[in-house]
Amino acid sequence: MSDSVLIRLFVNGEEHALAAPPQRTLLEALRYDLQLTGSKQGCDKGDCGACTVLVRERSATGRGEPILACITLAQDAQDLAIITIEGLATPAGLDPIQQAFADCGALQCGFCQPGMMLSARALLDRCERPSLPQIQDALSGNLCRCTGYTKIYEAIQVAAGLREPSSRAPVSSEKALPSDQVAYAVKELLP
Amino acid sequence: MxxxxxxxxxxxxxxxxxxELLASxxxxxxxxxxxxxxxNLKHGIYETEHLIALRGLSSELRYVRRDGGRDGDSIRLGALCTIDQLSKDPDVLQSLPALADACRQIAGPQLRKMGTLGGNLCLDTRCVYINQSYFWRSALGFCLKKDGTACHVVAQGLRCVAAASNDTAPVLLALGASVRIVGPRGERVVPLADFYLHDGIHNTVLEPDELLVEAAVPLPAARLKQxxxxxxxxxxxxxxAINLAVALAVSPAGLVTALRLCVSALAARPALINRLQDLVGQPADLHLAEELGRRAQKQCKPLTNIGVDPAYRREILPVLVRRTVLRAIAS
Structure with missing residues (x-):
């Protein structure tokens, strides 16, 4: 586009330079310019929290605080260090929050998960052993339209080491069959 | 999308x-x-081609200070203090607990980290007929506030009644705050009581080329029960759906010496309840709380501008006033 501007974003420890229209939101830049589609586009007007990312001043330390990318302008986010869900895991493996969400089956449709996990990460960064009301308060800006909050709160308690996953949840040690074997097994059952 | x-x-x-940018x-x-x-921009409520981003002013306008001014000591709050910051600031918690309480209840954690005091004080008015997508509004033929000529709240209404919905405004009004405004014609200080107007289309005295830079609360407010x-x-x-703030001074004998009650989320302007002078000198007790509830109900007219039943809001108002006044007295 002829009236594009140069936008420099510091995302997940990497500097990116992109040309985009000046009204580009941070969420659009992440999803459509940087292909970081983990941040979800839900209501797109600051109600649902699906686009939550962590930001801090570039000079500051730590991961930062949760904000909403859908109502932040990309140009206005150039002085910030941004962490998206793609930047939560390390080469050593998943973040404990991600592992706990997997172990607890803390998802239904999964659309709210990236925002939930980033809000939860910010909570555990400032409070290692949160109470249930503190967890509920920290996640009050993230909506789950499947209403799967119970498992999500449980996952955060598991990540904080406050409890074990409840027994009915699938645990990571249960290995799923490879998908071709599943198809074969189904075929066998047919008359 | x-x-x-x-x-x-x-x-x-x-x-x-x-x-300079605002003016040019x-x-x-x-x-x-x-x-x-x-x-609001995404919903096509404003026609503008220029946004002035204030992030670069954060170091200049993000502060909570106690100092002496012309009118004695006051607490000065920079306009770029975030709502989250004010809800946790030790000075605010100690001296203006009602403000910290209001800030804690604004939106969710992410929005509190982003939103600022100046932004909340200048929050645009809200109405079920305006805070909708352009397509939604076009289907209804638009409304007085933007693009249309009719009000869907008040039949034949000629003045927009979209509601002031900011939570810091009633608290700061009850505490007698003022705001400092900088513009190309210099600087001015406006008592918050004169800041809001009865017009939902633009409900403040802020000119388009002016910037609200600070809110100041006179320090005696720290001794008010609030x-x-x-x-x-x-x-x-x-x-x-309704927010309200009360601030009162009580003598050692338990008599009210000063009193302000502000109710908002009704119409364009937060309503400071009038004619309370005769209650000064009365004992601060349940009787006073009930009387304030009756007067607030008489002076407040909830409308269909907010998606909560106006009849319910009208009935619950005196109850909420009574409870809040009793909570203030006990504080």
């Missing part, structure tokens, strides 16, 4: 630069936390 209209973003580094760019608007203006209450359907998501 909601997209922003085509616009230019300007990023000044000081208040002076910001004011036609229809320019200010972008602070973005939690109000960005959704409380805030917010009624809403869902915490963290909904704006106020």
């Amino acid at each position: 909601l997209t922003l209209p085509r616009l230019q973003l300007h990023r000044p580094g000081s208040v002076r630069e910001a004011v 760019k036609p229809n320019a608007r200010v972008l602070a936390g973005g939690t109000d203006i960005v959704p 409380a805030f209450f917010k009624l809403r359907t869902r915490a963290a998501i909904d704006y106020s």
Whole structure:
């Protein structure tokens, strides 16, 4: 586009330079310019929290605080260090929050998960052993339209080491069959 | 998916630069936390091609200070203090507990990190007929506030009655705060009681080329008994259906020596309840709380501008006033 501007974003420890229209939101830049589609586009007007990312001043330390990318302008986010869900895991493996969400089956449709996990990460960064009301308060800006909050709160308690996953949840040690074997097994059952 | 209209973003580094930009760019608007203006821009409520982003002014306008001014000591709150910061600031918690309480109840955690005091004080008025997508509004033929000629709240209404929905305003009004405004014609200090207007289309005296830079609360307010209450359907998501703040001074003998009550989320202007002078000198007790509830109910007329039943809001108002006044007295 002829009236594009140069936008420099510091995302997940990497500097990116992109040309985009000046009204580009941070969420659009992440999803459509940087292909970081983990941040979800839900209501797109600051109600649902699906686009939550962590930001801090570039000079500051730590991961930062949760904000909403859908109502932040990309140009206005150039002085910030941004962490998206793609930047939560390390080469050593998943973040404990991600592992706990997997172990607890803390998802239904999964659309709210990236925002939930980033809000939860910010909570555990400032409070290692949160109470249930503190967890509920920290996640009050993230909506789950499947209403799967119970498992999500449980996952955060598991990540904080406050409890074990409840027994009915699938645990990571249960290995799923490879998908071709599943198809074969189904075929066998047919008359 | 909601997209922003085509616009230019300007990023000044000081208040002076910001004011110059505001004056030189036609229809320019200010972008602070973005939690109000960005959704409104996406809904096509404003016609502007220039946004002045204030992030570069953070070091200049993000402070909580206690100092002496012309009118004695006061607490000065920079306009770019975030709502989250004010809800936790030790000075605010100690001296203006009702303000910290109001800030704690604004929106959800992410929005509190983004939203600013200046932005909340200048929050645009809200109405079920305006805070909708352009398509939704077009289907109804638009309304008085933007693009249309009719009001859907008041039949044949000629004045927009979209509701002031900011939670810091009633508290700061009850505490007798003032705001400092900088513009190309210099600086002015406006008592908050004169800041809001009865017009939902633009409900403040702020000119388009002016910037609200500070709110100051006279320090005697720290000795006032104060409380805030917010009624809403869902915490963290909904704006106020009613919010109210009360501040009162009580003598050692238990008599009221000063009293202010402000109720908002009714119409364009937060309503400071009038004619309370005769209650000064009365004992601060349940009787006073009930009388304030009756007077508030008489002076407040909930409308259908907010998606909560006006009849319910009218009936619950005296109850909420009574409870909040009792909470303030006990504080």
